[in-house]
Amino acid sequence: MTDASLPPAVSQTMPPASALVDRFGRVHTDLRLSVTDRCTLRCTYCMPLDATFRPREELLTDDECIRVATVAARLGVRSIRVTGGEPLLRPGLAGLVARLVALPGMEEVALTTNGLLLAQQAEGLFAAGLSRLNVSLDALSEEVFERVARAGGLERVLAGLAEAKRIGFRAIRINAVSIRGLTESEIVPLASFCRREGFHLRFIEFMPLDADSTWSNEKVLSGAEVREILEREVGAVLPRPRTDPSQPAVDFDFADGAGSVGFIDPVSAPFCGQCDRLRLTADGQLRNCLFSTVEWDARGLLRRGGAPLDIDGALATMLRDCVQAKHAAHGIGAADFHKPQRAMYQIGG
Ligand code: SAM
Numbered sequence: 001m002t003d004a005s006l007p008p009a010v011s012q013t014m015p016p017a018s019a020l021v022d023r024f025g026r027v028h029t030d031l032r033l034s035v036t037d038r039c040t041l042r043c044t045y046c047m048p049l050d051a052t053f054r055p056r057e058e059l060l061t062d063d064e065c066i067r068v069a070t071v072a073a074r075l076g077v078r079s080i081r082v083t084g085g086e087p088l089l090r091p092g093l094a095g096l097v098a099r100l101v102a103l104p105g106m107e108e109v110a111l112t113t114n115g116l117l118l119a120q121q122a123e124g125l126f127a128a129g130l131s132r133l134n135v136s137l138d139a140l141s142e143e144v145f146e147r148v149a150r151a152g153g154l155e156r157v158l159a160g161l162a163e164a165k166r167i168g169f170r171a172i173r174i175n176a177v178s179i180r181g182l183t184e185s186e187i188v189p190l191a192s193f194c195r196r197e198g199f200h201l202r203f204i205e206f207m208p209l210d211a212d213s214t215w216s217n218e219k220v221l222s223g224a225e226v227r228e229i230l231e232r233e234v235g236a237v238l239p240r241p242r243t244d245p246s247q248p249a250v251d252f253d254f255a256d257g258a259g260s261v262g263f264i265d266p267v268s269a270p271f272c273g274q275c276d277r278l279r280l281t282a283d284g285q286l287r288n289c290l291f292s293t294v295e296w297d298a299r300g301l302l303r304r305g306g307a308p309l310d311i312d313g314a315l316a317t318m319l320r321d322c323v324q325a326k327h328a329a330h331g332i333g334a335a336d337f338h339k340p341q342r343a344m345y346q347i348g349g
C-alpha cells in the first residue's frame with residue numbers, strides 16, 4: 001500500500017452537516033445500486049459457472065430501492081450507478097431509472113452493463129434520462145470473449161453499442177478488465193475500435209473478487225503495462241488534467257487527437273484516499289467498500305414488522321454508521337487482507 005492510497009487526515013472542503021463523512025474526511029456522494037445478481041454471462045473474474053441466485057423475493061423492490069436512494073440523496077448522494085449482476089435483466093429497469101433521475105438533488109444516474117440486451121433497451125433507458133452508459137467489453141475476438149465470459153454474445157454487445165450511439169448516448173465508456181495471459185491480444189484492437197467509434201476506453205485491473213478464487217497478483221496486468229503496450233503499438237498518450245479527484249480512472253488522450261483511454265488501477269495504484277462510494281446490494285445490504293467484510297441490513301429495516309418506526313430516520317442512521325465504519329483502504333496485498341465472502345456479481349461492480 002502506497003502513502004498516496006491513504007485518505008487525507010482532514011477533508012479539503014467543508015461538507016454540509018448532514019453529509020456522509022467518514023473518519024478520514026471522505027465525503028460520500030456516490031451510490032452503486034445493484035438491481036440483480038443474475039447475469040447473461042459467467043465472466044471468469046466475477047461469477048462461478050454454476051452460480052446460484054437469490055430468490056426474487058429477497059431482492060429489493062423498486063419502491064425499496066427508491067426509499068434508500070431518497071434518504072441517501074438527502075444525505076448528499078448526488079450520483080447513482082445502477083449495476084448488478086446484469087442490470088438489464090431486471091424487469092422494468094427503465095422505470096426505476098426514471099424514478100432515480102427524478103430524485104431531488106440527483107445529478108447523474110449511470111448504468112454499467114455487459115451490453116447483451118442493450119439493443120432492445122437503449123431507447124427506453126435514454127428516454128428515462130439515463131445520463132451515462134458504461135459497457136463492459138473485454139475482447140473483440142470471439143474466442144477470447146468466450147474464454148473470458150464463458151458464453152457467447154460478442155455480436156449482441158456490438159449491436160447494443162451501435163444502437164446506443166444511434167439513439168444519442170454520448171460519452172459511452174467501454175470497460176475492459178485486463179488479465180495477464182488472457183487479454184493482452186485484445187488491448188490494441190479495443191483501442192482501435194474505441195478510437196474509431198468515439199468510445200472512451202478504460203482498462204480495469206483484475207481484483208480479487210472472482211467467485212472461483214483464481215485471482216493472484218501475477219494475473220494482474222497493470223494499467224502501466226497496458227499503457228506501455230498502447231504507446232508502443234498505437235501511439236503516444238497525453239495525461240488529461242484531473243477535474244474530479246474522486247474518479248478512479250486516470251485518463252489520457254491519444255496525442256494524435258483520436259480518442260482517449262483511462263486506467264482504473266485499484267491493485268497497483270489504489271485510490272481509496274479519494275473514495276466517495278457506498279454500495280447497496282440487490283438483496284438490500286449496505287456496504288462501504290467492495291472489499292468490506294461487514295454489511296448493514298437495509299432490507300431488514302425496510303421490511304421490519306412490529307411497532308411503527310421512523311424508517312427513513314433509521315435508514316439515515318444506518319447509512320451514517322456504514323460510512324463511519326469504513327476503513328482507510330482496501331488492503332489488497334497486505335498480510336491481513338481477506339477476500340470478501342461475496343463475489344463481484346453478488347456485490348455490484
Ligand atoms: N454485468 C454488468 C457488466 O458486466 O458491466 C455490470 C456488473 S459487473 C460486476 C461491473 C463491472 O465490474 C464490469 O465492468 C466488470 O468487468 C467488472 N468486474 C467484475 N469482476 C471484476 C474483477 N474481479 N476485477 C475487476 N473488475 C471486475
Ligand code: SF4
Pocket residue numbers: 039040041042043046047084085086114136344345
Ligand atoms: Fe455478469 Fe458483469 Fe459479472 Fe460478467 S462482470 S459475469 S457480465 S455481472
